[in-house]
Amino acid sequence: MTPDELKDAVAGKLGDKMSLLDTGRMVPMFEISAANLLTVAESLRDDAALKFDYFCNLGAVDKTERFEAVYSVASIVHKHRLDFKVILDHDHPEIDSVQEIWPAANWYEREMWELFGINIRNHHNLTRFLLPDDWDQGNPMRRDWDAPDFEKLPEL
Amino acid sequence: MPDLRTEEFVVNMGPHHPSTHGVCRLILTMDGEKVLKIVPVVGYLHRSLEKICENRTYPQCIPILDRFEYVTAMSCNYVFSLAAERLAEIEVPERAEYLRVIMLELNRIASHLIFYGVTAMDIGALTPFLYGLREREMIMDLFEMTCGQRLTFNYIRIGGVAKDIPAEFIPYCRKTVSVIREKLNDYEGLLNENPIWLVRNKNIGVLPPDVGIAYGVSGPSLRASGVDYDLRRDDPYSIYDRFDWKVATRSNGDCYDRYLVRLDEIKQSVRIIEQALDGLPEGPVKAKVSPNFKPPEGETYARVENSRGELGVYIQSDGTKKPYRVKTRGGSFNQLQVLPVIGTGGLIADLVAIFASLDIILPEVDR
Numbered sequence: 200m201t202p203d204e205l206k207d208a209v210a211g212k213l214g215d216k217m218s219l220l221d222t223g224r225m226v227p228m229f230e231i232s233a234a235n236l237l238t239v240a241e242s243l244r245d246d247a248a249l250k251f252d253y254f255c256n257l258g259a260v261d262k263t264e265r266f267e268a269v270y271s272v273a274s275i276v277h278k279h280r281l282d283f284k285v286i287l288d289h290d291h292p293e294i295d296s297v298q299e300i301w302p303a304a305n306w307y308e309r310e311m312w313e314l315f316g317i318n319i320r321n322h323h324n325l326t327r328f329l330l331p332d333d334w335d336q337g338n339p340m341r342r343d344w345d346a347p348d349f350e351k352l353p354e355l
Numbered sequence: 356m357p358d359l360r361t362e363e364f365v366v367n368m369g370p371h372h373p374s375t376h377g378v379c380r381l382i383l384t385m386d387g388e389k390v391l392k393i394v395p396v397v398g399y400l401h402r403s404l405e406k407i408c409e410n411r412t413y414p415q416c417i418p419i420l421d422r423f424e425y426v427t428a429m430s431c432n433y434v435f436s437l438a439a440e441r442l443a444e445i446e447v448p449e450r451a452e453y454l455r456v457i458m459l460e461l462n463r464i465a466s467h468l469i470f471y472g473v474t475a476m477d478i479g480a481l482t483p484f485l486y487g488l489r490e491r492e493m494i495m496d497l498f499e500m501t502c503g504q505r506l507t508f509n510y511i512r513i514g515g516v517a518k519d520i521p522a523e524f525i526p527y528c529r530k531t532v533s534v535i536r537e538k539l540n541d542y543e544g545l546l547n548e549n550p551i552w553l554v555r556n557k558n559i560g561v562l563p564p565d566v567g568i569a570y571g572v573s574g575p576s577l578r579a580s581g582v583d584y585d586l587r588r589d590d591p592y593s594i595y596d597r598f599d600w601k602v603a604t605r606s607n608g609d610c611y612d613r614y615l616v617r618l619d620e621i622k623q624s625v626r627i628i629e630q631a632l633d634g635l636p637e638g639p640v641k642a643k644v645s646p647n648f649k650p651p652e653g654e655t656y657a658r659v660e661n662s663r664g665e666l667g668v669y670i671q672s673d674g675t676k677k678p679y680r681v682k683t684r685g686g687s688f689n690q691l692q693v694l695p696v697i698g699t700g701g702l703i704a705d706l707v708a709i710f711a712s713l714d715i716i717l718p719e720v721d722r
Contacts, residue, residue, distance in 0.1 A: 222652065222653050222654050223653070223654060223655065224441050224442055224653045224654070224655040225441050225655055225657075226655070226656065228654065252568055252569075253568055253571065254571050255571070255656065255658060255665065255667060255684065256656055256658075256667050256669055256682065256684040258669050258680070258682030260671055260679070260680045261680075269654070269656075269669060269671075269682075271656040271667070271669065273590070275568055275582060275584050278584075278589040278590065280590060282654075282656055301569065301571070302569045302570050303569065303570045303571030303689055303692065305692065306688065306689075306692050327398075328397065328398060329397065329398040329401040329721060329722075330398060330401065331398070339403065339406060340405065340406060351410065
């Protein structure tokens with residue numbers, strides 16, 4: 200499917216739960232509410248025409264007043280790709296784990312939990328991942344976090 | 356003889372273990388030589404590249420990304436440039452696209468030659484390492500004459516490449532690929548039918564295709580399980596559709612097939628490079644991109660086929676000259692995640708073979 204056909208197909212099947220954003224380039228970008236994440240993810244994987252069985256990437260973005268969790272999934276059979284994001288509250292960020300649907304998400308979610316402090320519901324293994332075992336300085340990928348020895352580069 | 360008292364015990368493999376290709380610690384629960392449980396512990400090489408990129412302008416990010424996956428740094432340069440070009444909708448000149456393909460494929464061959472040597476060395480054969488590195492040296496010479504570097508190239512830039520190739524590049528490159536094509540027979544002769552190699556690799560660490568897809572395994576490791584999926588063809592980028600080449604696949608998904616797929620890929624890369632050298636047009640090598648490069652607001656996830664699988668970069672731009680967020684994804688991250696699934700229940704010696712055959716390197720996992 201071309202990106203435009205894919206947009207229509209997704210809107211036709213899941214239009215009530217996914218809304219198209221205009222920020223995506225090359226590949227359509229949708230937004231999903233946190234409550235719908237698991238049902239939408241399951242339909243994306245199991246629908247015969249979509250069949251997003253391959254999990255590419257998951258990364259969080261700290262927008263200072265909210266968090267975004269950006270998922271990229273692909274289909275091995277149909278060879279198309281889709282991005283979607285979930286907006287999370289900044290004070291109590293919490294999201295469901297999709298590792299039952301895409302086992303590959305496991306480590307991506309651990310990383311998101313550790314570096315951004317986003318709680319992952321129903322994740323089986325939220326333990327220290329990339330940071331040192333004795334780390335006690337918060338969540339370093341948040342925008343308001345500065346390393347103790349941080350020095351800004353001179354502006355060009 | 357009285358009954359022997361047996362019990363399970365825990366062994367730490369690594370962090371500093373020669374066969375973990377970087378610094379990776381595997382906590383193994385063992386019953387004699389049998390592995391009952393594998394817990395990978397990563398993060399020893401975490402340099403926070405993504406955070407560093409947030410404080411750099413787009414062109415300044417490219418040398419940072421070199422350190423992300425240093426064995427194929429060209430791909431890292433390329434995938435970041437590709438994402439930035441898609442955000443800003445930059446057209447890349449013809450000649451630059453050809454040069455990029457030549458560099459990417461040369462780098463893929465160099466990486467697979469490292470794989471060839473190092474995997475054999477992990478299993479106990481030293482000779483292939485000397486063979487593989489000898490030909491890789493010619494590729495390193497080519498990179499050195501092009502961009503002055505042998506490891507962190509910083510050659511591919513947003514909008515093209517840093518500078519044109521020198522005059523002696525093309526004859527030397529033709530010589531290199533013909534030497535590699537010829538020496539492939541030696542490589543195959545050394546290992547393909549070697550009885551020790553067969554015993555150590557055949558039917559070891561079988562990765563079923565559905566498990567591979569579910570865990571996000573990509574690249575040669577997935578194609579060895581019979582999944583015909585190559586991003587160069589299936590998520591097209593650059594000019595790969597102009598060349599005549601095949602996607603290499605195998606069907607058993609064991610260590611031996613993962614090794615064969617990589618040798619097949621070297622042959623295909625040689626074909627692509629020869630065609631690209633024949634078709635190399637004249638012209639500029641870089642589009643006009645301001646040093647104050649500011650892509651419009653937007654976000655994109657670009658991915659390319661690296662020697663270790665899918666290499667991806669997600670960039671979110673807020674319209675300033677620094678990326679708001681850069682997220683990198685490397686093939687090794689998922690390959691290491693699947694290691695406990697396919698390595699459990701085997702022998703500890705086989706675990707070394709499986710780790711090597713998945714071609715995991717740790718800087719890509721830890722970032």
